[in-house]
Amino acid sequence: MGSTLSRLRLTLVTFRAISAIYKELNERLKQTPGLPVSNPSTPYWAIPASPIAQHGSDATLPSEADILIIGSGITGTAVARTLLAQSDVPQIVMLEARDACSGATGRNGGHVTPLLYHDYAALKKKHGAEMAKSILKFRFTHIAELIQVSKDEDILADGQCRQVETFDVFFDQEMFDLAVQNLNGYLDDMPEQRRLWRVVGVEECVKDLQFSKTVVGAIATTAGAIHPYRFVTSILLRLLGSHPTSFQLFTHTPCLSISSSRSKDGGYTVLTNKGTIQARHVVHATNGWASHLLPAMRGKIVPVRAHMSAQRPGLGLGRTEGAGSQLESSPSASAGGSVLTLTDNPANNWLGTRSFVMYADGRYDYLTQQPSSPPVAEQSLYPPPAAEFMFGGGLAHGELAEQAFMDEVGVADDRDCSMETSAYLGGALSLYFGGWGAEGRDTESKSTDKPIIFGEESEEGRVKKLWTGILGVSADGRPWVGRLPAKVSGRPAPRGSSSLKQKHYLNQLAPPGEWISAGYSGEGMVHGLLSGNALAHMILGNADDVLPDAFMVTEARWKKAKIEDLVDGFVVS
Structure with a gap:
């Protein structure tokens, strides 16, 4: 009887807590995310800052543009x-509320790791097998596409875009069994991909991957990793130099x-802190902040605050006993690009060649690593990386995982970090890895007692930097890309070509309108590039x-999408 009463009390307390969370959450979801805060936390990616970080912040805004892009x-x-x-080339103006690339792109984990087998069954059930395959192919193609763009822009060294071997690592047997089941279902429908996947046993997880003995297994495949901030700002720097009369960037605008x-003669009138600008086309590339200018998208694209850290790896990691292996790439047309193969590596140094997603007790944490000694471009603006672990997650932890998650939903303030989540991120890695060893030091430092600190902005302990970023979570789990209907934008599209000066090439563009590409639900690096390309082609x-x-x-999709369905799915799972 006492045990039953205890369970009942716990159930009632939990229900009461969840009810309070829902009530608070609903109130947040009704509110505008506002403008990005002016004094956000500094991501480690942006140390040191790009030369164009504050480009155009003091410049005079032009009176007109053919295409206005909001978000950098x-x-x-x-x-x-x-x-x-x-x-x-049309006349393009890009507005950014803060420094260049200061939103989710410049704050994420550096993963180019598409969710494939994880989502296939649900996507197939909802959209059919062919559409599910199309969505997953779109995600996977980003690995090769980001590498190709890096080559085309000559920014492979600074952008660090590369293929890695990625591991979903499980510390819960039930979760691992379900993952293997989902993988098998995925490969049954796509047998040509079997060679890209393998299930990793406990012995290899402990000996080669160096995880603790609490690990139960892993699933391995190919993925990518990138320095997202330098990738984007390097491209913007090149565009500003090669198109000085047709492309303008205004930060802090x-x-x-x-x-x-x-x-x-109507068009769009865009009001900024520097005055107004007339435009034929307006592009919303603001992700988690989209609903500030598009109130009808509240509850469709929802801001969620996430935490990230840069850490020094333990000195026991990176080299293991045995023959070892290293990753090399080979072409594969069926996979949409090159794929990884394993070759002999006597040193067995895996620093910078792997990425991980860890699943344990309802937690979902993710880890990439910057290279330890990459080639440095002759004209590089940046110092070399120091094999930093880029570790994020911690959204679901503690006795009420739902509360830990929901406390961050609807939050668009990336100034501060949660003390609980920060403490978790600061201590979790040495528990995940069994061979952590002594605390790490910066690999580029010649001193054993004092690390290099850029601009005095990073810390000297294990955790070099903690910061937050704002995700744009889609209510139905899919990005929103294309022309905005008037009911969604809240504004009628201009009828004519507007009072702006007529130019011959404007007849080649689509009729004036508002456009959006946003709502990547934390998977921006496997959605953003090709979605942006597609949107440009539509324009x-x-x-x-x-x-x-x-x-x-x-x-129709806008009417149907409800954030409550996504939240309910999280609670049930």
Whole structure:
């Protein structure tokens, strides 16, 4: 009887807590995310800052633009890059509320790790097998595409874009068994991919991967890793130099409001802190902040605060006993690019060649590592990396995992870090890895007692830097890409070509309108580049056969999507 009463009390307490969480959450979801805060935490990626970090912050805003892009992350940059590759280049203005690339792109974990087998069954059930395969192919293609863009832009060294071997590592037997079951179902429908996957036993997890003996198994495949901030800012720097008259970037220039006119000479009037600018096309590349300028998207794209850290790895990691292996790439047309193969590596130094996602007790944590001694470009603006562990997660921890998650939903303030999550991130890695060893030091430092600190902004202990970033979580789990219907934008599209000076190439563009590419749900590096490219082609009036139809913005989809379904799914799982 006492045991039953105890369980009942616990159930009631939990229900009461969950109910209070839901009530508070609903209130947050009704509110605007506002403008990005002016004094955010500093991500380690942005130390040192790019030369264009504050480009155009003191410049005078032009009176007009053909295309106005709001946001300077990977999406806005992809849109601008694709548009500027045309022979007849439109006049493009990019607005950024803070420093360049200061949103989610410049704050994420550096993963280019598409969710594939994880989502396949649910996507197949909801959209059918062919659409599910299209979505997963779109994600996977980003690995090869990001590497190709890095080569084309000559930024492989600074952007650190590379293939890695990635591991989903499990510390819960039930979760591991379910993952293997999902993998087998995925490979049954796509047998040509079997050679890209392998299940890793406990012995290899402990001996080679150096995880603790509490590990139960892992699933390995190919993925990518990247320095997202330097990738984007390097491209923007090149675009500003190669298109000085047709591309302008204004940082610290937040967009305050947008209005449109249906008159014969009407267009969009965009109000900023520097005055107004007229535009024919407006592109929303603001992800978690999208609903500030698009109130109808509240509850459709929701900001969620996430935590990241840069840490020195333990000195016991990186080299293991045995023959060892290293990763090399080989071409594979069926996989949409090159894939990883294992070759002999006598040193067995895996620093910078692997990424991990750890699953344990409802937690979902992710880890990449910067290279230890990469080639440095002759004209590089940056010092070499020091094999830093880039570790994020901790959203679901503690007795009430739901509360830990929901406390961050609807939060668009990336100034501060949660003390509980920060403490968790600071201590979890040495528990995940069984061979952590002594605390690490910066590999580029010649001193054993004092690490190199750029601009006095990183710490001297294990954790070099902690910061937060704002994700844009989609209510139905899919990105929102395309032209915004009037009911969603809240503004009618201009009828004519507006009172701006008519230019011959404008007839080649789509009719004036507002556009969006956002809502990547924490997976921006495997959605943002090609979504931005596709959006640019739509603005150019061209068809795009790469973007899955399920990502397109429609009024019917907008009406159907409800964030409550996503939250309920998290609680049930």
